[in-house]
Amino acid sequence: MRAGGNDSSMTQQGLKTAGTPDIAAREGSGVTGSRAVGASAELELVEVSKEFHARSGSVVALKDITLSIRRREFVALVGRSGCGKTTMLRILAGLTHPTRGTVLAGGRPLWHDGGRDPETVARLGLVFQDAHLFPWYSVEENIALPLKLRGVGKAERLERARELCALVGLTGFERSYPRELSGGMRQRAAIARALSYRPGVLLMDEPFGALDALTREKMNLELQSLAMASESTVVLVTHSIREAVFLADRVVLLSPRPGRIRSITDVDFRRPRQLDVEAEPRFQEIVKELRSQLDEEA
Amino acid sequence: MPGKEQLMRYLPWISTPVLLAVILGLWNLAVSLGASQYTLPPPGEVYDALLELIRRPDVWTVHMRTTLVEAVAGFGIGLVSGVIVGAVLGRVVWLERAVRPMVVALQVVPKVALVPLFVIWFGFGMTSKVIVAAILAFFPIMLNVLLGVRSVDPGHRDVMTSLNAGRWQTFWALEFHSTLPYVFAGMEVGIVFAVIGAIVGEYLGGNEGLGFLVVDTLNALNAPELYAVIILLAVLGYLLFFAVNVAKRLMIPWHESVTLKDIT
Numbered sequence: 204m205r206a207g208g209n210d211s212s213m214t215q216q217g218l219k220t221a222g223t224p225d226i227a228a229r230e231g232s233g234v235t236g237s238r239a240v241g242a243s244a245e246l247e248l249v250e251v252s253k254e255f256h257a258r259s260g261s262v263v264a265l266k267d268i269t270l271s272i273r274r275r276e277f278v279a280l281v282g283r284s285g286c287g288k289t290t291m292l293r294i295l296a297g298l299t300h301p302t303r304g305t306v307l308a309g310g311r312p313l314w315h316d317g318g319r320d321p322e323t324v325a326r327l328g329l330v331f332q333d334a335h336l337f338p339w340y341s342v343e344e345n346i347a348l349p350l351k352l353r354g355v356g357k358a359e360r361l362e363r364a365r366e367l368c369a370l371v372g373l374t375g376f377e378r379s380y381p382r383e384l385s386g387g388m389r390q391r392a393a394i395a396r397a398l399s400y401r402p403g404v405l406l407m408d409e410p411f412g413a414l415d416a417l418t419r420e421k422m423n424l425e426l427q428s429l430a431m432a433s434e435s436t437v438v439l440v441t442h443s444i445r446e447a448v449f450l451a452d453r454v455v456l457l458s459p460r461p462g463r464i465r466s467i468t469d470v471d472f473r474r475p476r477q478l479d480v481e482a483e484p485r486f487q488e489i490v491k492e493l494r495s496q497l498d499e500e501a
Numbered sequence: 502m503p504g505k506e507q508l509m510r511y512l513p514w515i516s517t518p519v520l521l522a523v524i525l526g527l528w529n530l531a532v533s534l535g536a537s538q539y540t541l542p543p544p545g546e547v548y549d550a551l552l553e554l555i556r557r558p559d560v561w562t563v564h565m566r567t568t569l570v571e572a573v574a575g576f577g578i579g580l581v582s583g584v585i586v587g588a589v590l591g592r593v594v595w596l597e598r599a600v601r602p603m604v605v606a607l608q609v610v611p612k613v614a615l616v617p618l619f620v621i622w623f624g625f626g627m628t629s630k631v632i633v634a635a636i637l638a639f640f641p642i643m644l645n646v647l648l649g650v651r652s653v654d655p656g657h658r659d660v661m662t663s664l665n666a667g668r669w670q671t672f673w674a675l676e677f678h679s680t681l682p683y684v685f686a687g688m689e690v691g692i693v694f695a696v697i698g699a700i701v702g703e704y705l706g707g708n709e710g711l712g713f714l715v716v717d718t719l720n721a722l723n724a725p726e727l728y729a730v731i732i733l734l735a736v737l738g739y740l741l742f743f744a745v746n747v748a749k750r751l752m753i754p755w756h757e758s759v760t761l762k763d764i765t
Contacts, residue, residue, distance in 0.1 A: 298659055321665045329663040335656040339678040339755045348674065349664050380755050 244310070245404055245436040246272040246295055251304030253290055253462075263461035264290045268304070270455065270464065274403075277430055277437045279447035279454045283497060287462025288440045289408055295438060296406050297324045308404070328402030328435070330410045334389035336381040336396070343368065343377040346395045353400065360399075367395040371425070387418040394429070404436045412442070420478060423450060427475055444493045448486060449476060456496055466496055542725040550725035551732055560714075565737065567710040571627055571699035572741065575634020576692050583639045583691070584684060587646025597647070608644075612636055613701050620706045630702030630710070637698035642687035649683025650676070682756045685749040692745045696738045711737065 253265040264287040272278050280288040293299035294306060297319040306313040308323045336345045343364040344351075350360035368377050371391040373384075381389055390410055397405060410426075411419045427450060430437045441447050447454045448470055458465040468489060472480050480486055525544055532543045542550075554560055590597040590604075616633050623629035653676055661671045703712025711734050718727040750759050 296663055298662055324663070324665050327663065329660070331656060331659065333656055335654070335660050337657065337660075337675065337678065339681075339753070352664050352666050352670050352674070382755070382757075382760070 244271045245274040245276070245308070246270075246438070247305075247307040248291075248295070249305040249307070251291075251294060251301045251306060253287070253294060253299065254302045265294070265301075266461035266463050268462070268464060270467075272436060272438060275434055275436055277450060277452045278439070279451035280438065280440045280457060281442065281444055281447045281454060281493065281497075282457035282462075282465075283459055284442065286457040286459035288457050290462065291457070292406055292408050292438060292440050296327055296329050298329075325400070326403045328397035328400070328405045330390075330393050330397050330405065330407040332409045332412055334381070334386075334393035336389055336392055338381055341378050341380060342373060342384070342392050345381065345392055346399055349396060349400045363399060364395075367399060370398075370429070371395045387414050387422060390414065390422065391425075394426070398429070398433060401433070402435065404438070405430065405433075406438050408440045409442065410439075411446075419446070424478070426450065431474060444490050444497070445481060448489050448493070449478075449481060454489075454493065456493060466493075468493060539722060539724050542728065546725040547728040547732075550723075551729035554726060554729045554733065560733075563709055564711050564714050565733070567627065568696075568699050568703065568712065568734075568737065571630040571702070571710065572634050572692075572696045572737075575631045575636075575698055576638045576688075576695035576741075578631065578635035579638030579691055579695060580642055580688060582635070583642030583687065584646050586639075587643040587687075588650055588680075590643075591647040591650025608640055612640075612698075616702055616705050619702070625706040625708075627707075627709075629706070630699050633702040634695040634698035637694035638691035641690035641694060642684070645683040645687030645690075646680065649680035652683070653679045678753075681753050682758060685745070685753060686758070688745050689742065689749070692741050693738060696734075696741060700734065 248268050248270045251265060251268045252263065255262045255264055268291060280291060282288050290299060294301050295308075295313075297306075297313050300314060309326060311320060311323050313320060313323050336342075337348070340348065343361055346364040346367050347355075347360040350363060351357075355363075365374075365377055368374050371394055373388060373391055373395065376384060376388065381392065384392065390413075394407075394410065407426075411422045414422065423446060426437075426439075437450075439447070439450060444454075448468075451470055454468045454470060456465045456468070457463065470489060472483075472486070528541070528544050531541055590600070612633070615636075616629075619629040619632050623632060657675055657679065658671075661675055666674065699710065700712035700715070703710035704716055707713055711730055714730045715727060715734070718730055749756075753759060
């Protein structure tokens, strides 16, 4: 199923990742390699536009977005609310059909014949603003749901769910219902659910938006190590510039009405980044520059 | 010392006997102040009448049984048809729009007013009462299911879409569970309505059932027995409601209506 990256990932970066169960399993998960694209672009948007039609007229949410995201890259989308960043993520996830343009995932079009390509969608993992856990399932059943839908046997999928609970720090809460968890724990369960089928790409829409500042910093650190350990490509939507600069390899700044790419900023602090990276002058410079770009629009 | 939470749990077990004692006291007081024997017999007489009533085999084998069968059968029919119609109307938007005026019209008609009609159509036997019970139970269940089918969280739908879930997978993992609390909310109202339907049906015709017994004792001006029959009816209604409530607790233990420790 996975058109994974055993080919280029080695040369791409010398990331030393600790041997988590995740990695071992990924290597055995079967790599087709038939579409090994030279540039190894995991996700590509080519002149993508999206218009919404309302009674009051049509709104151009996104206009001519062209962006290429490399395999294992961590990209953050930032912008003011209403700039189309969530729409962009939903288009990448195959939840919203673009009005114009092409979306490629692993070199394959996400949409064809008016429908989503299920094989391509299967490589995407999605984390929403709200955890969107199913209240009738326990934590482990929620995490195992994607595997259940894929026909994985009960013992195997619950085993994997417990493994993921340990990974995201939910051990002891496997049998709890979502309502018994705090907001941060729910979001972790949602991330674990998205990781359960080892997607090559993790798409996250302000996953920590509802959390308090301290929890959020902690989750950011955990997200970084998860992304490194699972070797996933990550696209993160956030309205926090600091969060974007802290986490991302590239920060894509969108400007609103119509949503357009205003700038793309490379951030090359060494990983794993610690919280004190925010104290570095260069970090502050980048944040300041991005902030002034945002303020220009106001 | 018991915690506040524990106290809350046992509160109904303490407060209910106290309230009952207060009611009995007021009742006794009213009787001693000279209330008519025909409007308010003394509690002792009602108690004796109740004992006598529950010792009569025909009360159980004929009257209680009849009312129970009518209410439960009517509720069952109302449940099945309510779930089916509610689910279809919830999903097929144009159909719901087309029939909405009719549904509203049917809803606002006091259905009890139709009971004589059903007696004409279906006779004085159990059929007409089952139908009344079914119709009364149908509406709350149907409307709740309709609402439930439409109230599936769009975010949950997005999750299923992003996981490539098929039609049936979405139904079983999401829509079914999401609608169940609404079904039970409708059932809790529906079972009470079904009992009302059966009894009102019995008021108007036939010679069996607790409703018939109410009318019969009223005609005999036997006030203590009338009160006793009403107590039996209350117990019947309570037990049926309790059965639905237990089913709810077993089926949707995750839902707020179950987890919030309410009295029922």
